[in-house]
Amino acid sequence: MSFELTKPFLESIREGVADGRDSVVQELLSELHPADIAAIIDRLSDEEAVYVFRLLEAEEAADVLLDLDDDTREDMLASLTSKEIAEDVLEHIDSDDAADVMSELPEEKQREVIALLEDQEQREDLEELLTYPEGTAGALMAKELVQVRTDWSVARAIVEMRRQAKEVDDVYTVYVVDREDRLEGVLPLKELLFSSESTRTLIKHICDTDVVSVKADTDVEEVVSLMKKYDAVVLPVVDDLDRLIGRITVDDVMDVMTEEATEDYQLASGISEDVDATDSPIVQLRARLPWLLIGLAGGILSSQVIAQYEEALRIDPTMAFFMPLIAATAGNVGVQSSAIVVQGLAAGTLDGVNLFARLWKELRVAVLTALICGVLIFLVNLALQQSQALSYTVSIALFTVILTAAMFGTLIPLLLEQLKIDPAMATGPFVTTLNDISGLLTYFTVAHLMYEVFP
Amino acid sequence: MSFELTKPFLESIREGVADGRDSVVQELLSELHPADIAAIIDRLSDEEAVYVFRLLEAEEAADVLLDLDDDTREDMLASLTSKEIAEDVLEHIDSDDAADVMSELPEEKQREVIALLEDQEQREDLEELLTYPEGTAGALMAKELVQVRTDWSVARAIVEMRRQAKEVDDVYTVYVVDREDRLEGVLPLKELLFSSESTRTLIKHICDTDVVSVKADTDVEEVVSLMKKYDAVVLPVVDDLDRLIGRITVDDVMDVMTEEATEDYQLASGISEDVDATDSPIVQLRARLPWLLIGLAGGILSSQVIAQYEEALRIDPTMAFFMPLIAATAGNVGVQSSAIVVQGLAAGTLDGVNLFARLWKELRVAVLTALICGVLIFLVNLALQQSQALSYTVSIALFTVILTAAMFGTLIPLLLEQLKIDPAMATGPFVTTLNDISGLLTYFTVAHLMYEVFP
Numbered sequence: 001m002s003f004e005l006t007k008p009f010l011e012s013i014r015e016g017v018a019d020g021r022d023s024v025v026q027e028l029l030s031e032l033h034p035a036d037i038a039a040i041i042d043r044l045s046d047e048e049a050v051y052v053f054r055l056l057e058a059e060e061a062a063d064v065l066l067d068l069d070d071d072t073r074e075d076m077l078a079s080l081t082s083k084e085i086a087e088d089v090l091e092h093i094d095s096d097d098a099a100d101v102m103s104e105l106p107e108e109k110q111r112e113v114i115a116l117l118e119d120q121e122q123r124e125d126l127e128e129l130l131t132y133p134e135g136t137a138g139a140l141m142a143k144e145l146v147q148v149r150t151d152w153s154v155a156r157a158i159v160e161m162r163r164q165a166k167e168v169d170d171v172y173t174v175y176v177v178d179r180e181d182r183l184e185g186v187l188p189l190k191e192l193l194f195s196s197e198s199t200r201t202l203i204k205h206i207c208d209t210d211v212v213s214v215k216a217d218t219d220v221e222e223v224v225s226l227m228k229k230y231d232a233v234v235l236p237v238v239d240d241l242d243r244l245i246g247r248i249t250v251d252d253v254m255d256v257m258t259e260e261a262t263e264d265y266q267l268a269s270g271i272s273e274d275v276d277a278t279d280s281p282i283v284q285l286r287a288r289l290p291w292l293l294i295g296l297a298g299g300i301l302s303s304q305v306i307a308q309y310e311e312a313l314r315i316d317p318t319m320a321f322f323m324p325l326i327a328a329t330a331g332n333v334g335v336q337s338s339a340i341v342v343q344g345l346a347a348g349t350l351d352g353v354n355l356f357a358r359l360w361k362e363l364r365v366a367v368l369t370a371l372i373c374g375v376l377i378f379l380v381n382l383a384l385q386q387s388q389a390l391s392y393t394v395s396i397a398l399f400t401v402i403l404t405a406a407m408f409g410t411l412i413p414l415l416l417e418q419l420k421i422d423p424a425m426a427t428g429p430f431v432t433t434l435n436d437i438s439g440l441l442t443y444f445t446v447a448h449l450m451y452e453v454f455p
Numbered sequence: 456m457s458f459e460l461t462k463p464f465l466e467s468i469r470e471g472v473a474d475g476r477d478s479v480v481q482e483l484l485s486e487l488h489p490a491d492i493a494a495i496i497d498r499l500s501d502e503e504a505v506y507v508f509r510l511l512e513a514e515e516a517a518d519v520l521l522d523l524d525d526d527t528r529e530d531m532l533a534s535l536t537s538k539e540i541a542e543d544v545l546e547h548i549d550s551d552d553a554a555d556v557m558s559e560l561p562e563e564k565q566r567e568v569i570a571l572l573e574d575q576e577q578r579e580d581l582e583e584l585l586t587y588p589e590g591t592a593g594a595l596m597a598k599e600l601v602q603v604r605t606d607w608s609v610a611r612a613i614v615e616m617r618r619q620a621k622e623v624d625d626v627y628t629v630y631v632v633d634r635e636d637r638l639e640g641v642l643p644l645k646e647l648l649f650s651s652e653s654t655r656t657l658i659k660h661i662c663d664t665d666v667v668s669v670k671a672d673t674d675v676e677e678v679v680s681l682m683k684k685y686d687a688v689v690l691p692v693v694d695d696l697d698r699l700i701g702r703i704t705v706d707d708v709m710d711v712m713t714e715e716a717t718e719d720y721q722l723a724s725g726i727s728e729d730v731d732a733t734d735s736p737i738v739q740l741r742a743r744l745p746w747l748l749i750g751l752a753g754g755i756l757s758s759q760v761i762a763q764y765e766e767a768l769r770i771d772p773t774m775a776f777f778m779p780l781i782a783a784t785a786g787n788v789g790v791q792s793s794a795i796v797v798q799g800l801a802a803g804t805l806d807g808v809n810l811f812a813r814l815w816k817e818l819r820v821a822v823l824t825a826l827i828c829g830v831l832i833f834l835v836n837l838a839l840q841q842s843q844a845l846s847y848t849v850s851i852a853l854f855t856v857i858l859t860a861a862m863f864g865t866l867i868p869l870l871l872e873q874l875k876i877d878p879a880m881a882t883g884p885f886v887t888t889l890n891d892i893s894g895l896l897t898y899f900t901v902a903h904l905m906y907e908v909f910p
Binding site for chain 2: 031033035039067170172188210212227228229230231233250251253254255257258261262264265266268269270271275276277278281282284285288289291292293295296298299300302303306307310311313314317318320321322323324325326327328329331332333335336338339340341343344347358361364365368369372373376377380427429432433436440
């Protein structure tokens with residue numbers, strides 16, 4: 001059963017903390033999963049949170065720490081001494097999680113904590129993991145894994161495996177390496193469970209050599225797509241000489257997927273950092289204001305464009321009526337075109353499709369759209385009994401604007417990708433603002449021409 | 456190693472197909488993973504695709520079919536007879552995948568295929584799975600699992616488990632049930648591997664009773680969040696009497712996560728159906744046009760709003776200069792506010808936070824934003840030497856518009872959630888259009904007042 005956090009339960013915890021009745025709090029938390037305890041601590045004040053955290057047993061505390069919100073974890077780590085982090089936290093968690101925790105500490109504290117680790121292997125593993133740049137497979141992998149050698153018998157492998165498995169939390173796959181530690185294959189756990197403990201069958205005869213691996217410097221996005229493609233629960237990581245150096249598990253990949261999706265969505269919504277509803281107004285402001293300022297700058301530019309037509313507007317103010325329609329449509333079409341490219345790039349469906357093929361397809365969509373919208377708005381303007389000049393202006397400008405916005409919308413994310421900037425940026429306010437302005441320019445240019453045709 | 460699809464490789468396949476040299480094609484595909492073969496078939500023409508598909512062995516063909524793009528799979532299924540689907544596909548895949556395949560068939564073909572299945576248990580499983588509504592745990596689960604009884608000895612459990620495991624592709628967890636099939640716990644595979652084959656130790660003594668399960672009617676979003684929360688690779692599904700009826704594996708959940716993220720992103724970008732860059736112009740048009748028409752309707756409404764101020768515009772056309780700035784800022788702020796609520800709803804961080812607390816926080820962000828933007832634009836207008844009336848109008852209108860857009864942006868996704876409509880809709884063109892119009896109304900109202908103050 002999963003646990004549902006209720007207000008009365010939270011209140012009981014708070015009261016227990018306020019009255020210093022430690023055993024009551026411990027009793028309340030005793031049956032809960034670390035993730036549930038973390039959810040409770042996330043809701044407490046800083047002092048209450050640290051108090052409850054210190055009541056947990058070391059092993060449980062370590063797991064709870066990993067499940068806390070980023071902000072709460074940061075506070076908690078700041079309140080722990082280097083010795084506590086080394087002994088009570090890092091000793092009890094896998095190397096990948098340990099590296100995550102370390103990367104949240106200031107550099108000086110990192111050095112202190114590493115020096116305090118007793119196990120030399122753990123120290124070396126952690127130092128190695130911290131060398132991989134963020135966003136690579138190396139930074140995501142754990143060092144803990146179970147490996148056997150190709151030239152071992154099944155019987156020997158089982159003995160070795162049992163020994164190694166004690167150190168590894170979740171064993172899904174046993175890796176098979178040669179004498180030089182080069183990855184040769186995998187032994188699904190099921191396989192080993194059902195093979196008899198023969199001393200004559202060698203591992204190389206029963207292992208599956210068809211194994212997908214990644215390099216330490218493989219991009220995490222590539223790792224995500226390989227895991228999804230091959231429905232893998234765990235992927236081995238090798239170095240440049242094909243030697244097995246770690247493994248990446250699916251839970252870490254799910255976190256990356258969530259972060260990526262969040263990032264794209266936030267860029268599309270004009271939010272520049274990872275913020276959520278619980279962040280303070282100042283943090284939210286910092287993430288939101290830059291985009292609004294870009295929009296503002298665009299608006300000022302627009303005002304200058306319109307100012308060029310001040311006289312024309314004085315003579316015929318109806319020209320102003322359809323400015324919002326033109327600008328909004330340009331923005332909407334541009335975002336749609338960009339979104340389709342952004343998704344194609346992410347899913348890899350645009351790999352190998354050349355630029356002109358892509359633009360040509362988009363152009364066909366855009367021409368259809370522009371025709372439908374242009375004719376519709378012409379009919380509406382007829383019904384509204386607008387002047388001929390205005391009716392033609394709006395329809396022709398709308399037609400042109402839809403075509404240009406679609407081309408911009410397609411080209412800009414591809415350009416961003418080339419410049420190594422996240423193409424999802426294209427679906428945010430920046431490109432919309434560009435399209436707004438170019439839409440207005442088109443509108444007034446067309447209007448200018450039309451008013452010469454229909455004076 | 457993962458396989459990289461190259462153009463020359465694809466050409467060799469095409470040539471092999473054109474020349475009818477089946478053995479060449481089979482040879483080329485022989486070492487590849489089903490997911491890689493599927494990626495190749497996705498790139499072929501309909502006829503080539505069916506040709507290559509029929510060259511595959513039944514078991515491999517079934518796996519390849521599951522990995523195809525939705526569109527290609529649809530075509531492929533249409534080209535297969537009911538008998539082929541029953542015998543060559545469904546016999547070789549897990550029940551959850553079988554149910555997915557079935558749900559893509561027309562109803563009549565579904566009945567034909569089910570009648571053709573030879574194994575009665577498979578027929579019943581499939582019929583059961585098809586009864587669960589889309590979007591529930593039941594529709595996502597597989598019936599294949601390994602289960603042992605609390606009152607069995609370890610030795611007996613191992614024998615039974617080996618027998619059952621033959622039918623299950625990937626065994627991660629062994630479920631423990633009581634005599635009435637009620638889920639009592641789990642036996643991690645590692646545990647069983649390392650426990651000696653005792654005839655005296657009972658399963659109930661070594662199983663882990665702390666197990667998270669879901670009901671068949673649990674929403675898939677809830678399943679995703681539980682799996683992420685508990686870092687689970689597989690979740691058991693129980694019926695209303697707590698009897699174990701299936702399991703959901705992480706690969707299916709990853710697919711759901713991707714679909715959800717795509718859906719949110721597409722709604723935010725104004726695309727209503729699941730389309731991608733490879734879809735035909737007509738399909739894309741169908742997904743995009745509705746949103747543009749909403750934008751157009753909004754634009755027409757805006758034109759009517761502005762038309763009310765035709766005389767004022769004739770007297771002072773500078774009033775038109777800042778219309779795009781006001782409308783764009785209203786749109787941008789509204790989308791930001793909505794995006795934060797949408798993410799909070801999805802992540803559950805807004806659970807238990809009351810409406811007024813949420814609005815109050817957003818109001819504080821909005822007031823800060825509005826002050827900064829209002830003052831900035833006032834300074835810019837001073838520098839541009841705009842009239843006093845216009846400068847005050849723009850700043851006051853901008854201030855008001857940011858506050859209202861932030862409140863709308865916060866309320867609308869919450870309202871949509873109440874109405875059981877996807878709140879991500881709020882970050883799309885619909886709400887932006889509403890904010891555009893209300894922005895213009897505010898602007899002209901303020902302008903009207905200002906021109907009375909500064910005649």
